[in-house]
Amino acid sequence: MSDLDTDSYPEHGLTLAGEQLLPQLVAHLREHRAKLRDEWSSRIREAHLLEAMTPQEMANETTSVYDNYVEVLETGSVEALQHYARDLSERIIPRGVETHEVVGIVLLLRDVLARSLFEKYQDDFALLNEVLDAYEPAANRIANTVAVSFVDERERVIRQQQDAIRELSTPVLPVRERLLILPIIGVLDSDRAKQLTEQLLTGIRTHRAKVVVMDITGAPDVDETVANHLVQTVDASRLMGASVIITGLSPTIAQTLVTIGVDLSKMNTIGDLQGGLEEAERLLGYRTTRTEVADES
Amino acid sequence: MNTGPALVSILRQGDTLVASVNGALDDSEMHRFQVDLVQQIGDYRARGVIIDVAALDVLDSFGSRTLRGIAEMARLRGAVTVVVGIQPDVAYAMVRLGMDMGSIATALDLEEGLAHLARLRDHPRGASRGGR
Numbered sequence: 001m002s003d004l005d006t007d008s009y010p011e012h013g014l015t016l017a018g019e020q021l022l023p024q025l026v027a028h029l030r031e032h033r034a035k036l037r038d039e040w041s042s043r044i045r046e047a048h049l050l051e052a053m054t055p056q057e058m059a060n061e062t063t064s065v066y067d068n069y070v071e072v073l074e075t076g077s078v079e080a081l082q083h084y085a086r087d088l089s090e091r092i093i094p095r096g097v098e099t100h101e102v103v104g105i106v107l108l109l110r111d112v113l114a115r116s117l118f119e120k121y122q123d124d125f126a127l128l129n130e131v132l133d134a135y136e137p138a139a140n141r142i143a144n145t146v147a148v149s150f151v152d153e154r155e156r157v158i159r160q161q162q163d164a165i166r167e168l169s170t171p172v173l174p175v176r177e178r179l180l181i182l183p184i185i186g187v188l189d190s191d192r193a194k195q196l197t198e199q200l201l202t203g204i205r206t207h208r209a210k211v212v213v214m215d216i217t218g219a220p221d222v223d224e225t226v227a228n229h230l231v232q233t234v235d236a237s238r239l240m241g242a243s244v245i246i247t248g249l250s251p252t253i254a255q256t257l258v259t260i261g262v263d264l265s266k267m268n269t270i271g272d273l274q275g276g277l278e279e280a281e282r283l284l285g286y287r288t289t290r291t292e293v294a295d296e297s
Numbered sequence: 298m299n300t301g302p303a304l305v306s307i308l309r310q311g312d313t314l315v316a317s318v319n320g321a322l323d324d325s326e327m328h329r330f331q332v333d334l335v336q337q338i339g340d341y342r343a344r345g346v347i348i349d350v351a352a353l354d355v356l357d358s359f360g361s362r363t364l365r366g367i368a369e370m371a372r373l374r375g376a377v378t379v380v381v382g383i384q385p386d387v388a389y390a391m392v393r394l395g396m397d398m399g400s401i402a403t404a405l406d407l408e409e410g411l412a413h414l415a416r417l418r419d420h421p422r423g424a425s426r427g428g429r
Contacts, residue, residue, distance in 0.1 A: 201385030208405055235397060236388040241381065241404035 021134045026074040028120060029113060037066045040105075040112045047108065049101045052092070061088065062105075069109060073138050078145045085149035093154055102150045103143065110139045170196040172203035178210040179280050180242075181273075185218030193229040200233060204242045211283050212237055213276040217248030224260045227253070231262050243268065243283065247276035305330045307337055313345040313414055314338065314376070315407065319352050327363045334367055338374045345414035346371050349407055351382030361396045368401040377417055379403065381410040 029036065041062050044050060050058060065088075068081045089102070117135060121128035170192065173181045180203055184196065200212065214230075216222075222230070234244045246269045249257075270276045281288060304326050308315045316334055338346065348364065350356065356364075368378035379402045383391075391397065404410040 197389055198385070201388055204405070205385055208409075210405070210409075232389075232392040235392040236385075239383045239388040239391060239398060239403050240385065241383075241406075241409055 021131050022073060022076075022138070025117060025131055025135060026070055028117070029070045029073070032116060033066065033070075036112055036116055037062055040066065040109050043108045043112060044105050047104060049104050049108075050092075050097065052095045052097055064088075065105070065109065069113075069142055072142050072145075073135070076138070078141060081142060082145055082149050085146045086153050089150045089153035090157075093150075093157055099147070099150060099154070103147045106143045106146045110143060113139070166192075166195065170199050172199050172207075174207045174209070175277070176281070176284070176286065178208060178284060180204070180207055180209045180212045181277075182212060182214045183218065184214065184216045186220075188216075188219050188222055188226045190225050190229065193226045193233075197229065197233045197236065201236055201240060204237060204240050209242050211280040212242055212244045213247060213273065213280050214244055215247045215273045215276065216253065217250075217273065219253070220250070222253050222256060224256070227257050227260055227262055231267065234267055238266075245270055245276045245279055247271065247273045303329070303333065305333070307334060309337075309341050309343070310411075312341070312343055313347060313411065314341065314343045315347045315349065317349045317352070321353060321355060322360070324359055327360060331363055331367050331370070335370045335374060338371055338376050343376045344418070346376050346378045347407060347410040347414070348378065348380050349382045349410075350380060350387075351384065351406065353387060354384060356383070356387050356391060356396075358394065358396050361391065361398065365399045365401060368399070377402070377414060379410040379413050382406050 041058060044058070044062070050061075053061065064084065068084050072078055072081045092102075114132070114135065117131055118128065121131055171183065173183070175181050180200075182196070182200055182203075188196075200214075203209065204212065214233075216230075230246070234246070237244045244267075246267060248271075249269055268279075270279050278288075304319055304322055306317050306319065308317070314334070314337060316330070318330070322330065334346065337343070346367075348367070350364075353360075364380060368380075371378045380398060381404045383403060402413060404413050
C-alpha cells in the first residue's frame with residue numbers, strides 16, 4: 001500500500017462502501033504488523049498495564065490479540081475473538097489482572113491502529129473519513145466484546161467459587177455410628193444458617209444420627225436472626241429424634257444468646273469440641289478406654 | 298363423625314400400639330384417630346404408643362396440637378407416647394412456625410421408637426427424652 005493506491009481511488013473513495021475499504025485497511029495492518037505491535041506494546045508499558053505478566057508473555061499475548069483484532073476487522077465475526085478473550089481471561093484472572101487493564105490495552109490498540117490510519121490517509125481527508133467510518137464501529141465492537149468477555153469470565157469464576165464455598169461451608173461428618181459432627185467455620189449469615197439446617201436434617205436422616213455435635217469455634221459472631229436459627233435447628237433435630245450438643249460457644253456468642261433471651265435451657269452446650277465428643281459418646285453408650293501401647297523405639 | 302375407612306392403621310405389638318398415619322389427615326379424621334387410639338390403649342392395656350408420621354409431608358398446628366393431646370390422654374391412661382418419622386422438611390417447618398411436640402418424646406423411626414420404649418421399660422426413671 002503506497003500513496004499510489006490511495007491516489008488511484010481519488011473519486012471512488014467517496015463511493016466505496018465499508019466492506020471494500022476494510023480489506024484495504026486489513027492489508028495495511030497486516031503489512032505493518034511488527035511495527036504497530038511494538039508501538040502498542042510500548043504504549044502498554046508506558047501506561048503500566050498488565051505488569052503481572054512477564055515480557056515474554058506480553059509479547060505472545062500482544063501478538064495473539066493483534067492478530068485476532070485484525071481478523072475480526074477482516075471477517076466481521078467476533079466469535080473467535082470472544083473465544084480467545086475468554087481463554088485469555090481465564091489465564092490472567094487468577095493473576096489479579098483488573099478489568100481496567102484489559103479494557104485499557106484494547107483501547108490502546110484501537111488508538112495505535114487509528115493513528116496509523118490517520119498517517120496513511122492524511123492526504124485524502126474524505127477517504128480517511130470513510131476509512132474511519134468502517135474502522136470505528138468494528139473497533140468499538142471489538143473493545144466491547146473483549147470487555148464483556150472478561151467480565152463474564154470473572155463473574156463465572158466468582159459464581160463458581162461461591163458455589164464451592166457454599167458446598168464446603170457446612171460439611172456434615174459422621175464420626176461414629178449415629179454420631180455426626182457439624183463444624184461451622186466462618187461468618188454465619190441467614191442463607192448459610194438455613195442451608196446448614198437443611199443439610200443437618202437430611203444428614204440425620206441418612207446417617208440415622210442420634211447425637212450431633214455442632215462446633216461453632218470457627219464462627220466469629222452471630223446476630224439475632226442466626227442465633228434464633230441455631231435454636232430452631234436444635235429444636236428441629238430434636239423432633240427428628242437427635243439431640244444436639246453445641247460446643248465452642250465464644251464469649252461474644254454466649255452474650256448474644258443471653259441478651260436476646262433465647263431459651264438456653266433446651267440447649268446442651270459444652271465448652272470445647274473434645275468435651276462435646278466425650279458427652280456424645282456417653283449419650284450413645286460408648287466407653288473409651290486407653291490401652292498401653294508398646295513402645296516401638 | 299367420619300365413618301369412612303380409617304386412614305390410620307393401629308397395630309398391636311405386645312404391649313405397644315403402633316399407629317401409622319398413612320396420609321394427610323383432615324381435622325375430622327385426626328379427631329377420629331384420637332378417639333380410636335385412646336379407646337384401644339384401654340382395650341389392649343398398652344404401655345407404649347408409637348405414632349409414625351413418616352408419610353406426612355406437612356403437619357399443621359392443629360395436627361401437632363392433636364398429637365400433643367393424644368400423648369397427654371395416653372399418659373393419663375397409663376401409656377407413653379413416642380412420635381417417630383418426622384421428615385426433615387416437616388421438622389424445619391414446625392420450628393419455623395413455632396410449633397413443638399411439648400414433652401412428647403420423638404425418635405428417628407419405628408425402630409428407634411421401639412428401642413426408646415424398651416429403655417423406658419427397663420429403666421422407668423433413668424431414661425430421658427426420645428433423643429437421648
